[in-house]
Amino acid sequence: MNWLRTFRVFLAHGGRDFFRHKTLSLLNLTALAVGVAAIVAIQTVNETALRSFRASLDLVAGRPDFTVEGQGFRLPEKLIPILRQDPAIRELTPTLTLVASLPSHPGEFIHLIGVDPFSNTELVTYRLQDTLLSPADATAFVSEPNTIAITRPLADRLHLKIGDSLRAVSGGHQANLQIRFLLEPSPDLIGADDHLAIADIATVQSSFGLLGQIDRIDALLLPDADGKIASAQADLLTRLTPHLPANARAGSPERRGQEVGKMLGAFQLNLTALSLIALVVGMFLVTNTVAANVARRRSELGLLRSLGLDRRSVIFLLVGESLLLSLLGSSLGIFLGLQVARTLLHSVSSTITSHYVLLSMTDIAVNPWSLLLAGLAGLLAAGLAAWWPAREASLVPPVDALQPGNSADRASSPRSLAFRPALLCFLLTLIFSATALYGRIPRTGFLAALSILLAAAFLAPSLGRFFARLPSLPFPSAILARSAFTRGLHRHGLAAAALSVAVAMAIGVTIMVHSFRATVDQWIGESIKADLFIAPSTNLIAGALEPLDPIAESLALATPGVLAVGTYREVRLFLDGLPAKLAACKLDVLRVHNPLTLLSALPGDPYELCQKGDYALISENFARRRRLQPGSSLSLPTPTGLRSIQVAAIFRDYTSESGLLLLDRTTYQRLTQDQGLTSLAIHLQPGISAQAVGDSLREQLRPRGEFLIYSQAGLREEALRIFDRSFAVTTLLRTLAIAVAALGVTLSLTALGVERTREIGILRATGASRAQILRTIMFESAYLGATGITLGIVTGFAVALILMQVINRAFFGWTIDWHTPYPSLIYVTLGMILACLLASLPPAWRASRLSPAEALRSE
C-alpha cells in the first residue's frame, strides 16, 4: 500500500467530509470528549491525592534512604541513639506529628510536625521565611520558645502574620505558639497540605504531653561497598529489627507511599472503573458514527475503490478519520476533565480524609503521562470502535457500492449480534464473579460487570426487533416510526446498546447506593443507642486523628442524669499487609447499653471473653478479607510486643472500609500503653433531656477548646452526610455516562436523518407534514429509548447484584441488604425517557425542516 497516496486521499477526502457534516462530527467529538473527561478527572484526582500525601511527607522528611515509623502508636525516643550508632547511617532526623485544633479559628486545624532543625538540614525540602521574607536559618527555630512556622495559604486564610500567636489544642493539651516563619515548600512539592505547620520537636513534645515520643525517624545512608543503597537498606533492616518495637515499621520510604496507594487502591479503582463506563458508552457511539459514515458515503467509497484504492486504504481512511476526530475529542476531554477534577477535589479530599488518611488537596496535580494515557485511551477507543465498520466497508465490492439505492437497506443485519455472544458474555460474568469471590482476584469483579453490560449490548438489536413487532399506536407517525426503527436497527442497535449500558450503570449504581445507604441507616438505627456523642472538633475535617481531651470523660461521668459513658479509641495500622483500624471500647458499657449485632461468636459471652483475656471482636469485612472465624488467631503489633489475639466474635459494622478489630479498653491499654480517647458515647437516664446535658457539657468544655457534641439524631445525620459525600463522585460519573448516552440518541437519529434525507423527501412528497416528520422521528426515538431503557433496567438489576454481591464483597467485605429504590428508579427511568425525547428533538426538527425538493435531489 502506498501510505503517502492514501494519506493524501485521507486529507483531501476524509478531512473535508469531517467539516461537511459538522453536526455529526461535533456530536461525536463531544461524546468522546465527555468519555475522556471522565477518565482524566478521576485520574487527576487520584494522582492529586497520592501526590498531595507524598508531598506532605516529603516536605518534612525530604527523600530519605531509610525510615522507621510507628504504626498505630508512637515510638520511644530512645531509638534515636540506637540508630545513630549504626555505621550505615550518615544522617538521621526524628519527627513527631499531631493534629491540633485552633480554638480561635473555629473549624480550622494544623497538621503540626515537630522536627529537629539541627539534624534535618540535609533532608528538608522547605525553606523558612522571616518577616523580611528572606530565607532564615533553621536554628532560629530554637532561639525563641514555642516557635512555629505555618504555610502562607493558611496564614492568608486565617489572617495571621509573622509575630502573631496561635493557640493550638490537642488531646487536652493547649499551647500558645508564636508564628515566626512562613513555610515555603520547594517547587516540586506541589499539593502539600496547607494545614502543615512546623515546630521544633522539643516544643511539640513538651507542649502536647508527648515527652520521649516520636513518630518517625528518617535517615540518609552511606552506600555499601558496591556503592548501592538498596543493599545497605536491607543490611540495616536486618541489624535493626531486634531492637525495634513490634509496632515499628522500618524500610525504604517508598513503602509508606505504597501503603497509602494500597489503602486508597480500592476506592480509586472503583472510581476509575466507573469513569471507564463513559468511555465504553462513547465507543459504541464512535462505532455508530463510523457505520453511519460508511453507509452515507457508500458510493464515494465504491468510487474510490473502483479508481484503485485498496481495501487496507479504505480501512486506513475511515479509521484515520475517526482518529482525527478522537484527537480533537480527547484534547477537549483532557481540558474538560481537568476542570471537572477541580470541582471534585474538595469532595474527594473530604472522603479520603473521612475514610483513609488526612489529606487536604488545594489544587490539582497534573501528571502529563496520565493525560497522555487518557488521550491515548480515547484514541484507542475510537480506533477500535471504527475498525469493525471500516473493515465491513472495505469488504464491499466496488460494483455493489456504486449501485444506487438506499444504503440503509444494504446495511449489515444486526441479527448477527444476537444470543450467542450474549450468552458467552453472560457465562463470562459468572466466571469472573467466581474468580473475584473465590479466586481471590477481586479486580475480575469489574470484568464481571463489564461482561454483563456487553451481554446486554449484544441483545439490544434483538430486543429492538421485538419491540418493533408489537402492535404500534394507531397514529400514522407511530406506524411509520415503527417501520423506520426496524429498518434503522443497524444504527439504532448500537445506540440502544450504548443507552442500555448507561442506563444499566445508572440503575445498578442507584440500587447499590440506595441499598448501601438503607443498610447503613438501618444499622445506625440498631447500633447507635447512646444519647450523646463527644469528639474533638477536628474530627469533622481531619478525620479521627486528634485525641479527645481526657477531661471530657470525667466531666461526662460527673454530669447529673448520665447513666453510663462509653469510650472509643481508634488507631489506624497495617495488619498482615492490609490496612485496618484497631479500636477499643468499654465493652461492659457496650454490652449493656449498645450491644453489637453479632454474626457469629465463640460459645459463651464474647464480651466477657474480651474483658478477661486477649480476645477481640472483629467486623465482618475484617473477617472476610483475612478469612477469619471466631476462634482464629492473629498477631497484633503493639508497643509492648507482638501479641496474639483470638477472635471471640464477628460483628456487623460499616464504619471502616478496612475493617475493625475491637478490644476491650482495659486489654487495649494493657497491650498498647495508649491511654488516649477518640470519642465518647453518653447514655442518659430515662427522662433526661439530651439537649440539656449536651448544653451543660458544651459549657463545661468550652475553656478546653472546640468539641463536637452530637445528639443521636445529629450523629446519624452526620454519618449519612459523610456517606452521601462519599458517593458524590459516583453520582457525577453516572450523570456523565447518561449524558454520553443521550448524545448517542441524538447522534443516531442525526446520522439516520442524514442517511434518510431522500426518504424524508418521499414522505413529504407523499403528503407528510412537517409535524408528522417531527413526530415520526420522536416516536422512533421512543422505540430506541424503550429498547435501551428496558434492557438497561433489567441489566441494571444484574449490575447492582454484581456491585453488591461480587465487587463489594471482594473488595470491602460488607453485607449490603437489597433495597429497591422504586421512586429513584422511576425518576431515573423518566429522566432517561425525557433525555431520549429531548435528544431526538434537534434531529427531528432538522428533518422536519428539510425542503422536500432538496431532499429528493439528494439521490
Next chain:
Amino acid sequence: MLETRDLHKSYQAGEARVDALRGITLKILPGEIVAITGPSGCGKSTLLHLLGALDTPTSGQVYLEGHPLHSLNDDKLTALRRLKIGFVFQFFHLLPTLTVEENVLLPLLLSGRVNPLARARARDLLTSVQLADRSHHRPHQLSGGQLQRAAIARALIHQPSILLADEPTGNLDSASSNAVIELITRLARKEKTTVLLVTHSQSVAATADRQIQLVDGRIQS
C-alpha cells in the same frame, strides 16, 4: 387546471447563481397527459417540483385548480400534496419495511384515512397493476418493473387531480418501461387524472397528448 405564469427558479451553487427556470408560462388542462422533455440540466425536475408543490418559485406564479402554490405556506402545500398530487419517481422509493399494500396505502395513512374502503381500493389498484399476488411482499422481493407499478398504485391511491412522474422509466428495461407507461396512461384515463411526465425518452414522450420541450430553463416548443 395547472397553470404557470413567468415562472423563475434560481439556486445559489457556491458563489455561482444557477437560473434553472427562466420564465416558464404554461397551461395544462384536466385529464391531459403532458410529457416534459429536454436535455439533462434543462430544468425538467425543477419544474416538476414547483408544479408538485414541493418547492417554491423565485418569482412567477403557479396555480393548481385555482390554488396559488407560489404563495401558500408549508402546511397548505402539504395538504395539497396529500389530497391532489401523486408522485412517481425514477428509483421507485417504496419504504422497505412496509409491505407492497402498506406502501400503496401510505398517502392515506398520512392523512389518517385508512379504512376498509381504502383497503379495498388499494387491492383494486394492485389488481390493476397486476400485483395482487404480491400485496404482502416486501419491496426487496420485487423486480424493478414491479416496484414501479407499486409506486404508480401508491401515486393514485388517493385519487389525485394530477400525477407527476419524474423519469418513471429511467431505471427500467424497455419491456418494463413500455408496461409502466401503458399502465400510467391507462389508469390516468380511467381515473381522469392529469399526468405530467418528465422523460428523456422520445418513445415515452410520444405516448403523451402533448409534449413540452425545455432547453436552458425555457420552453422551446
